[in-house]
Amino acid sequence: ISRRDHPGFRDLMWDLVYQLRLSELERARVIFRWMTSKDMRRLQFASPERGSPEAFLTNYRRGTFARVYELLCSFAGLSCVTLSGYAKGVEYRPGCRFREQPHNHSWNAISIDGAWQLVDVHWAMRYLSSERNSPENLVYEYDDFYFMTEPQQA
Template sequence: KVRSLFRWLTVKNLNKMIFKEQLTEDSPYYFLKGIKYGLESYHELFKRLCSYAGLSVKIIRGISKSAGYKPGMPFKDSKFSNSWASVLIDGDWHFVDCHWGARHVNNTEDYSDPEKFCYSLDEFYFLTNPEDMIYMHYPDEPEWQLLEDPLSVETFVELPVVKSHFFWYGL
């Protein structure tokens, strides 16, 4: 179920999707339209869909080394605030980041323009290993690092800035 929902959300190129003007508020397409125009988030829609499927999901809030982040930058304001999901499967929590799994920002300083998003599925963000996720995402609550020995935010800042390809190539 989790895999199906992740794939359904992440393989859609919202730049190419045209939505009807009138969509009912209980339609998944209503929420996809909201994501396209910045009114909804991937993780909230993922949580909603998982709830309909009888799955437990927790939205994790924290900071991330997202577009515009440079190595060693402090996290002073909300610019790098982020959210992602953790889903309960067979008694264990696993990370799922549908947003990062669906799209990334092209090299630009204007992150508000939806046309700057490049849609391409990145499987790395499905059931991501906590040991890898911590390089990019730092939760507000240390227990949601899902690590045996949680890191301090200072250690998180000192970690290199890497993305999924670093791990895909075993670097």
């Protein structure tokens, strides 16, 4: 599905979650895998209307991958929220304090069969190959660890 372009959001959601009768876990996983295998920079829809899901998805840079995942999950009938906080990225050094700094990362909590699970689409799809935070150091590679990660390991 990630290799195909969809004319509209409805078509995308039909192919992702409604064509088959999927469980909550399967819907959450399909959306996660679609996002982690899709080049979100090249996502396009025919004539997206202002304020529509298509417009939101094609302009995701104004938000985060976590907000896109939340949106897709909500249209798939799943309870999902975006969480914001701090992540120890390449700039982190032991002893650094996060107090009084703006949040630097977001991820999701999703309810699967009544239990809340953690999901991080952003870190599941790419990582930096060196300590320099620049586009040329981004490596796009899927890491399943970030789907339903145990909280003590996140």
